[in-house]
Amino acid sequence: MADISKSANPDALRLRALKKSFGGSSGKVAVDGLDLTIRPGEFYALLGANGAGKTTTLRMVAGLLQPDEGEISICGIDARKNPIAAKALTAWLPDEPLLYDKLAPLEYLEFVAGLWGLDCAAGAARAEELLHRLGLWEQRNQRCEGFSRGMRQKVALAGALIHGPRLLMLDEPLTGLDAGAARLVKNMLAEQTRQGVAVVLTTHILEVAEKLADRIGIIAHGRLIAEGSLRQLCAMSAGAANLEDVFLDLTARGEAA
Structure with missing residues (x-):
């Protein structure tokens, strides 16, 4: 992947007044006028209680x-007006990754590379590199249907990285990983x-956010209630010694508000 200059590029992600409700006008408001900016090369942890x-x-x-209202810009591209171009720069790894169980990891990655338009040689080389990096090369020809959750998570991460995204979003990516695999994934994200890739991560493992994130955002009721470095967040919460104290204090305030 080519190096991406942090100064020569627009924000990796820019959200303005983003809104989403479910169930019509009287339904649940999931995201309520959210503003968020993430820079190229930034590791950003988005934290919040369930829901x-x-x-x-x-x-x-x-x-x-589809948002009900608001703006989404990915590397300067309006994602609502030009969704295909925006998606080409983005990778999304959900907390329950879906794989083609009858495919082996190497087959799966070469298939995904083809979907992104990589030629066969480039896709195969990139797949081999990622499988080696994630400790899956020995299992490259085994069907994914027999894999543990942790192994499936690593295959899915390789699939997310195959096309060289500039914005990588991960929802609870360390769930099911043992300590060694978790460290390997964290090193790869770093x-x-x-x-120059922007990494946005949600996690309930606050230690991960504490150690890896450049900035941390805390969301409650679909609104960003606090944002900053760990030191800045601790300053917002009197007496807080760590991220757990900050998170519990600020989310309690958000619930009360």
């Missing part, structure tokens, strides 16, 4: 849900940010 609007937000950015 806060995190996954709905990422699904809208990925083009899987490498992506060094190459």
